[in-house]
Amino acid sequence: MNLLFLSYWGLEDGLTVSTVFPHLRLLQETPEIKRILFVTIERGASASRELRFAPGFVTDKITFAPLRSRQNQPLLLNKIDDFVRFPNELIALVKAHRIDVLLGRGAPAGALAYLVWKKTKTPFLVESFEPHADYMLESGVWKSYDPRYLFQRYWEKKQKQLAVGLMPVAENYRRQLVQEGVPAPRIVTVPCSVNVPDFSFDPTRRQQVRARLGINQAAPVGIYVGKFGDIYYDAEAFDLFRDAAAHFGPQFRLLVLTPNPEAEVRAKLAKVGFGPEQVFVTKAPHAEVPGYLSAADFAFATIKPAECRRFCSPIKVGEYWAAGLPVLLTEGVGDDSDIIQQEGGGAIFNLERPATVPAALQQISTLLQQPKYRVDIRELAVRHRTVARAQEAYEQLLLPLASQTA
Structure with missing residues (x-):
């Protein structure tokens, strides 16, 4: 299986280091996964400079490919541009690297994975799946009429319908997803892992x-x-x-x-x-x-x-x-x-x-x-909070896809 792992955060972001890297290490040690294309989204200063990915990873198995957000425009326009441009760039990566499965970290990354699925039908999973649109609305960061809120909420609905696996971070949300009609076998709770x-x-x-x-x-x-x-x-x-x-x-x-x-x-x-x-x-x-x-x-x-x-x-x-x-x-x-x-x-x-x-x-x-x-x-x-929870989820949701893509 060739896997594309998409992080919605940049390579040097604290959330990438603390929450993505532990899972990436698990995946690189999984024999059924032959190649991993690790994709981050770079904004601000990191979008315009060289980035170095390597320490602690098997770089002959993992290839790093950052997506770079455009700068010098209002935040809203920048995010709109991201979700117009990045799906096409991801589709090109899927084809070039013969990707079998996409794994998105977080619901915004899952939204991009869904947009790729629309064009390629590449199976996708979403880990750290949360109601991101509602988070931003209830925190006062987004308004109910904000295009980011409206699109993200719709994309989360499509992820619930179409992702082959969802990994919410709380058991509370797993139960909510089941109540909403998501089949229980497609859901495994994986709290944010800590080494x-x-x-x-x-x-x-x-x-x-x-x-x-x-x-x-x-x-x-x-x-x-x-x-x-x-x-x-x-x-x-x-x-x-x-x-x-x-x-x-x-x-x-x-x-x-x-x-x-x-x-x-x-x-x-x-x-x-x-x-x-x-x-x-x-x-x-x-x-x-x-x-x-x-x-x-x-x-x-x-x-x-x-x-x-x-x-x-x-x-x-x-x-x-x-x-x-x-x-x-x-x-x-x-x-x-x-x-x-x-x-x-x-x-x-x-x-x-x-x-x-x-x-x-x-x-x-x-x-x-x-x-x-x-x-x-x-x-x-x-x-x-150990990464063992993620290992169990990968075994249940991700690895069965390896036989289907072999």
């Missing part, structure tokens, strides 16, 4: 990072990894940081690893009472994140609540758990909120019920007193 050993707690790195940042080894430390805004809380997240500092006392320190502009983040932290000595803000490469997680004691996952949030699987929660960190998480997020309530691993809050915030912080404090809390929480990542 657990890469993120495991390291006491040596904990000491080193704390020493480098001037943080007392006994100080309580919270960490936030990711963006502010869009589907994540912005001002509300900083209020939550303030509440945590008040709860844990003057020794509390905060680590923020974010692509948002550092000056803006520091200004918002200062606005809620943080002095420069209490916080560390940086945009860290993904390879450095595990060291910072080891230096922390608990983590924040401040995702805006919305009905469709029940269907997501934040990669950061899996990485936090792999490092043994209890997570302060918004209520109603994917399967993770239920897992925390049923199995531990953090505390749930709901800003519409303000009393849940101090209660959740107290629950975090109680967890931190348990001598084996990091070991126990790491087991959540092992049970719910």
